Amino acid sequence: MNQDDLANIAVQTKQEESRYDHVIKVCVAAGCLSANSDQVKTQLESEVKQRGLESCCKVKGVGCMGLCAAGPLVAGEGNEKMFQNVTPADASAILDSIVDNKPAPENVVIDSHLDFFTGQKKIVLENSGEIDPERVEDYIAADGYEALFHCITKLKPLGVVEQVTKSGLRGRGGAGFPTGLKWTTVYKAGTGQKYVICNADEGDPGAFMDRSVLESDPHRVLEGMAIAGYAVGANKGFIYCRAEYPLAVKRLRTAIRQAESHGLLGNNIGETHFDFKIEIRLGAGAFVCGEETALIASIEGGRGTPRPRPPFPAQSGLWDCPTLINNVETFANIPPIIRRGGEWYSTIGTEKSKGTKVFALAGRVVNTGLIEVPMGITLREIIFKLGGGIPEGRRFKAVQSGGPSGGCVPEQYLDIPVDYDSLASVGSIMGSGGMIVMDETSCMVDVAKFFMDFCMSESCGKCVPCRVGTTQMHNILERISEGRATQNDLEQLKELTGMVKAASLCGLGQTAPNPTLTTLRYFMDEYKAHIEEGRCPAGICHPVKDKEEAEVGA
Amino acid sequence: MSTAPGVEICTLIIENRECGGRSDQTILDVAEEYGIFIPTLCRLPGLSSIGACRMCLVEVKGSNKLLPACVTKVQEGMEVTVNSERLEAYRRTTLELLFSERNHICSVCVTNGHCDLQSLAQKLGVNHITMPYLHPHVEVDASHPRFIADHNRCILCTRCIRVCAEIEGAHTWDLMGRGTKARVITDLNRPWGESESCTGCGKCVQVCPTGALSEKGQAAGEMMKRRQFLPYLSMMREVGK
């Protein structure tokens, strides 16, 4: 396939779709599927058939539309009409609404002009909820693979790297390392065998950004990886995806097969000398395998444990070869950056955090789901505008960003801009994009304990501070929550947070104390209530009143 | 892989002393040549270094992270601090964490008096453990005719795994489980005595820093570790490469 063939497919696919007066989109990503959106789709199809509307009405499975908690979601008339909590029984009414413009039952209608939808800026998710993730033609019609062809036919590898550098894109996996710098390092690392790895081992509790991208727009990630391969001089890529994402894996497999048969992956891509192949590797559910050196060890077939850096994977990674490793969302940003230029991308966001970020908004907030917002938006806007505020008239207490590695940000910092540095300045991190909102019914000691429990169970056990430190910290938090802790325990907890953060081998241990540190910093009164008064202000823990008695199990 | 850059001679400062080293040496290598003590536990000369125990963490001027001296290569102009209040406190805490993790009853241990963990605790002034003991219920594997694996004493340094894979070439030992539930195992977690890959060479027993691996028939304090073979065998391995 060459550039003309690609353009032909795009034109043809667009023409095909424009033959229909109505395109009804049904979300078939994991969230809606788990609420039986496949049955909704089947029912809509048979309803269309029954009414003899096949020639003017197309029912199409698409990726995630974002408002996952309200699924199954259906959209029509270019998203002007949107429907929520749809059951197969609603199919007829929805057709009436879309085709005949009759009002649909109120309980299924969503206002498509909700701030949740209009407040977003979609780059990574531009195709999510629009294209059929199982058809390469749909992706091509949405300018897919154009960026790859542009790179391999018009740009030198260094030119590609320059665009990425210019864009100011930073790693979306959490740490925010400048992507251009990483690409430059791998580019410069000699001329031998190199690899590109896509980190799809999304493991933060409550986070599903990468899963959604893979399920909704898998070709975008493949294209991003192929561009990266061309830029840094690699001919082989691996996607390390957790096995708990079967649908994402299935769609990736389909996408790789399609891309290969269309000559978009494999040898002599676009009739050039560029070869690039992608293989999938499944993770077995270890959180630590999201850490790059552990991930690489896992791909190599070893136990997924991290090793000290340097050397960084960019110098010596997979099988000791220079390896570019980026997260799903990072790769998903690449095609639009190439298509529209690094310059364009760098106009979005803040000075040091460019572009957009996808967040999985969850917890005590009216609209839960997936959103993509420009960097620099405030936490308040995300939670109270897009998120629709706190349900049941309760009071906001904190928002947890960055999962087990992040911190809890209290109300006084709701107006800070969401960017890497601002979040870090209040003790949290951007992280991969989990965002859990908590109201007054959450106990911050309990929250700290939850995340420490997670880190303790997920610690690989290699280094002492993380392995035993997280366990000791967890036990102290448990004693606090049970009302058995003393002032000494609190002091020890503080000391351990500092030690584990500074002395652990990898990011897991180095960030594991963050939820505890931030709750200690912002919610000390809650800790004190548990320790000194045997009282849990949120009513979650059940601390004992009589410490004497509990102290030694007498 | 890119070709290794030529080895250079660098000068650096360790604990306020000017030292000279080669760029393929680690901070620990150079410090030892100059008689500067940096505590270690998982590291054993002759085996690969993994930077896991975090005892040898040092401060390097210009880096905001603490670096393990056993795997960090020296660089020209480096300024290394080995002993600061913070580093010493972290090392003591690391030892305390290890003592709290399993059941280290020194008084009845076969390596009492010849144990790396015990002597390091004495050297660094750990005379009690400030955090609660975890008291895990762990196994003793006495199935091997000549050796015993007492997991009560294991600190997961993985020296046994490394010596078995790197020197003996048997790879009988490996690791399973996560966090504090991690265990060193023989042959996919079969009893040691039933291991088909174990050659019975006993190198693992000799390199074990504690009483976790010992010879049978030893009473408390009787198990002396003999590690003379390591420098020779690792040298032979390098020559054979």
Added chain:
Amino acid sequence: MTKAKTPKARVATVWLDGCSGCHMSLLDIDERLILLADKIDLVYSPLVDAKDFPENVDVAIVEGAVSNTEDLHKIKLIRKNSRVLVSLGDCAVTGNIPSMRTVFPLQSLLDRVYDENATINKKVPTKVVPKLLEQVHPLHEIVPVDVYVPGCPPSADTIFLAISELLEGRVPQLNEVTRFGA
């Protein structure tokens, strides 16, 4: 009372859950006991007759871990009545041998001893003997401790050094002379 004589330090020694080996080691300081006798009043000890732990103790030297409700009561009283508390020996400092039972659930332990392995009177005693705690604790897990003297037992020299230093008003530095399991 002779005039101008420095008052003797009021010293107590206590035996909690341990083998009394530390007390044996204390006695092993031999003729130096006479030296000490000039400087201390042994106000409470397994070696003397006092039944109740007295008030206003200068130095309390405690051997053994905290294993039952009686130990628990005692160590709190000792702490309250003593200026300096010395944790003597590995049982007091780490839990040592007594703590080896902590890995088993208490009930299974009692069942094993008083039921499965008993030939007569298969019954867990509840009268006269104090109740066992779920866990065995080193002293400092219950009360603040001032001086740690690890060792099983610490040598006579170590103990003599520790006491002598305390009598001189110094905090004994014992790292060079003793360790866990010494």
